[in-house]
């Protein structure tokens with residue numbers, strides 16, 4: 001992998017001297033380790049998207065359709081008419097610079113075009129030139145730039161160096177959301193057939209097999225059954241994990257990585273323990289076997305198509321409401337777009353916990369509740385028999401995954417759970433958590449090996465905060481509630497802060513939750529010894 005050759009001492013040397021070149025110069029150097037492979041034509045065909053054959057960003061000549069300028073011009077016009085936010089974001093930036101040093105990619109790279117204000121300006125300058133009177137008359141003097149092939153290359157480089165994390169928007173006095181500008185930028189590139197593999201292939205997989213990872217329905221079923229078998233070995237209890245059960249009360253949807261990747265898998269074990277222990281009437285679906293939504297990293301059209309799958313399946317199975325697992329983009333889509341794209345879901349009921357009677361009014365329209373809200377409510381009502389000592393081998397801190405934190409405001413629920421299932425929780429510095437949380441550096445489809453230098457640079461602020469609590473409190477695990485985080489944080493920490501693991505919140509729930517009739521547990525869900533519960537100890541005996 002690219003990071004093998006990247007030395008820490010090189011990456012922390014961040015060049016902050018502005019380049020001599022004017023920012024209006026669109027020239028970009030596609031340096032190894034800082035860009036992603038392009039989508040293959042077969043994938044784009046499968047998605048009915050335009051494509052220009054095989055090419056890579058390092059090619060001198062990019063294959064563009066003959067009328068590419070017209071396509072982009074029409075694309076901008078259509079989006080200005082359709083999305084009021086886009087028009088406002090193009091017009092109201094006063095270039096105050098409050099957002100400038102808030103992006104992790106700027107902090108880690110020092111590249112001024114990774115300042116959110118300048119990233120947006122790459123598109124805004126074309127808007128000014130072609131769509132405003134001042135730009136049409138004064139051109140460059142009014143901040144306008146001509147749309148050239150070099151600008152397209154520049155867009156590709158910088159709109160795929162933004163993880164759409166929205167940290168910058170928290171600091172903008174005008175509420176400009178640069179992530180939305182990136183989304184439009186990516187949509188425009190897609191109109192020319194320009195996209196990246198690690199966005200388009202998961203999308204195609206999702207349409208073909210139901211999930212981003214391309215796991216077929218029988219593979220999905222095998223994975224769940226494997227987890228049930230393994231849990232029986234750990235706990236002595238065979239849990240029920242129904243799939244495609246018509247008439248169940250609740251449809252449960254999780255990101256596909258939860259049943260296919262590590263450390264996600266231990267979160268899955270935690271869900272299964274929880275659902276068994278409270279006797280939940282629920283079902284998995286082999287059709288909606290993906291909660292995540294990579295459409296968010298591609299276009300509004302793709303967001304809508306993927307989101308609708310979950311609701312179509314809820315209707316087919318006849319459930320009352322939907323419960324969602326630990327995922328990031330799933331929740332941003334749910335909270336910010338579902339209603340106007342596919343909702344309101346009037347055929348479902350407002351979620352009510354069958355255990356506590358709590359009505360989740362915040363989900364009155366989407367009819368979908370986040371598992372951390374659901375579990376926190378169970379704990380608050382004393383419905384779970386928890387022994388936090390069973391997580392004493394962990395000293396956790398919590399990474400607010402960008403989307404659940406900033407897009408949903410899920411700040412207290414995960415912390416409430418963590419404090420009830422573990423004894424040694426420590427927060428990272430306050431300007432790196434909650435609404436101000438730093439991105440993992442690899443979201444929005446950028447978590448590829450070929451992009452490793454940019455990932456490590458972008459992840460530096462997050463790793464730095466982890467390093468702080470590791471040194472101060474001996475923190476040894478970073479908890480989070482996002483499938484992308486669980487995939488991208490381990491290599492990031494291995495590079496910057498070795499010996500800190502990554503885990504889901506419900507993995508620790510699964511460790512702490514004492515199941516009726518379980519055999520004495522001496523290991524956690526990873527098979528690692530639990531401190532104080534080793535065979536023959538007093539705690540092990542009490543735990544029976």
Ligand code: SF4
Nearest residue numbers: 103162163165166168
């Ligand atoms: S959305 Fe995140 S990655 Fe994109 S410019 Fe803002 S802070 Fe940077």
Ligand code: SF4
Nearest residue numbers: 093095096097099172
């Ligand atoms: S903080 Fe807002 S108004 Fe100020 S430069 Fe950034 S995007 Fe523009």
